[in-house]
Amino acid sequence: MCELVQKYNVPGPRYTSYPTVPYWEDDNFSGKKWRSSVLRAFEEHPGEGISIYVHLPFCESMCTFCGCHKRITKRHEVEVPYIKAVLKEWELYVALMESKPVIKELHLGGGTPTFFSPEHLKMLIEGILQLGKKAHDIEFSFEGHPNNTTKEHLQALYEVGFRRVCFGVQDYNLTVQRAINRIQPFENVKKVTEWARNIGYTSVGHDIIYGLPFQNCDDVEQTIMKTNALKPDRIAFYSYAHVPWLKGNGQRGYDEADLPSAVEKKAQYEMGKRMLTEFGYKDVGMDHFALPTDDLYLALINGSLHRNFMGYTPSKTQLMIGLGVSSISDSWYGFAQNVKSVEEYEDLVTHGVIPIFKGHILSSEDELLRRHILNIMCQFKTTWTEEEEQVADFQKIRENLSELKSDGLVEIKEKSITVTEKGRPFVRNISMAFDLKLHRKKPDTRIFSMTV
Ligand code: SF4
Incomplete structure (x- = not known):
């Protein structure tokens, strides 16, 4: 296995799209072509419903391992103007469609969705639902930060249809947590997991990362033991993506020498996978594990598992609209990405422009x-x-x-x-x-x- 790891440890895509973003050909792309492809996807599968991803980019502090598009701020005045802009963008998409879209999937990602107050998140979801119809088999989910998700967040989102939540855990070892600037005791994760269950969420997920700075096999073992004690329905067991040249200073808080080697990293993965399997989790696609009762595993068994910009999902919709700064949309015939600056995003949508800046139409x-x-x-x-x-x-x-x-x-x-x-x-x-x-x-x- 060691030689295989050395041989195949090369830079490569995670394939949340094909073609992957660096290979999008902008010269065969235009806003007009993009809008036609959205309309085509919508008209061809009217009953299937659409998926919506909303990117909520704000975080109060910077985790140094983070590869997400985010803005660090403690100024919560940014919440309302941003939500208004997202709702305006949604209005621009709905205006392209001839009937009210049926919303099947809705996911809030970030950044930290729970940076926003429960009232503002509710305002956002109610605004989106006002222009569409809920499918009978909706799948609404969000990413919660264990340090700032409150009972009120969970309750407010439950009331508008959310039944799935995923908490970012990463690793429980304090040295690793200090290196990634994310101090997060087990008690916090336990508390939010129990609240979610008591409120009625049917799928609670935890994200764990291996290959982090200063992390070793013992840390991964302890983290998985503690995770198993809370028995989340899904576990994403990700490999840490070290791409400091892309993500600016955030990933420069430690040296390459502080990272486990490729062989150590693979050992962490193999050990984690073995433990998760022994604890009753099923291997679902790349880096995902689920209890046999969870929709994601059932989708693998019945052949409906799909992968898109949100990662693995239990079913496919032809049209996925990404709202918010930096979001990527997928019409099945093409992809488009929104501008990355909050100011430019808010300005464009206020002027009635779908705020995409690049994309690709598939050959x-x-x-x-x-x-x-x-x-x-x-x-x-x-x-x-x-x-x-x-x-x-x-x-x-x-x-x-x-x-x-x-x-x-x-x-x-x-x-x-x-x-x-x-x-x-x-x-x-x-x-x-x-x-x-x-x-x-x-x-x-x-x-x-x-x-x-
Ligand atoms: S990991 Fe999450 S909370 Fe931390 S900086 Fe990245 S987006 Fe924000």
Whole structure:
């Protein structure tokens, strides 16, 4: 395993989209094309419902490991103007549609959604729902910070339909918490987890990270023991993405030398995975684990598991609209990203402009390769046809796969591959075999994190 880790630990995408953001071709993209693709997605699947992601970018303090797009402030006066801007952006999208959109999924991410007061979050959700209709099988979820989520936040969001919450835990060791500037005692996580359960949330998730500065296998073991004591329904067990060249000073609070090596990191993952499996969790796609009763695992079993900019989700909607600063939308035919500055975002939407600044419209080759990458990421296997071999360069894909096969990471039949048990930790590398854009042109900068 050590040699495999060394061999396959290369920069690579996490495939929350295909093509990945550095390969979006802006020259085939325009606001007009984007709006048409939104309309097309909406009209083709009127009954399916849409997903909405709302990015709430503010945090009171900076966690040094953080890769999210955020703004650090203690000034809570920013809440109302920002919510008004998000509601205005939503109004601009609804104006494109001929009937009220059915809202199936809604996720609040950040930043820290619980930076906002319960009243303001309720105002935001009620404003969104006013222009749409709730689907009968809604899936509303949010990311809660264990240090500032209150009973009132949980209650207010429960009242407007939220049943799933995910708390960022990372690691319980104090040295690691100091290095990442996120001091968060177990008692805080226990308290918010119990509140959520008592209020009626049916899925409580915890995020854990391995590969953090000063973290070792004992820390991961202790963190998983404590996590298991609270038995969250879902656990995201992420690899720390060290990309300080992309994320500015936030990740420069420690040296590379303070990070575990790739081999130590892999050992942390293997140990964590073994413990989670022993505690009854099922492995769902890359870095996600769930109890057998949780929707995410049931989706894996029934083949409906999907992956998008929000990560893994139990079902797919054709249209996902990302509202708020830096959010990415996905119309299935194209992607678009919003501007990243709060001031520019608020200014554009106030002037009636959908605030996108870049995007990509998918070619037929992109659509085909996306299908295979999604199959690998969500089902650990994929099958292609003879016709598809005429559209994309499968000779190159076969070449890319041959080494993965020799290393026992995939089994290849004539027109299909299956990821082996040994290959599961390398699912990003296996997906890269189908990423023809990546093989045609290496990215200019160290844009991706390491795959291991
Ligand atoms: S990890 Fe979360 S709370 Fe910490 S800075 Fe990043 S977005 Fe903010």
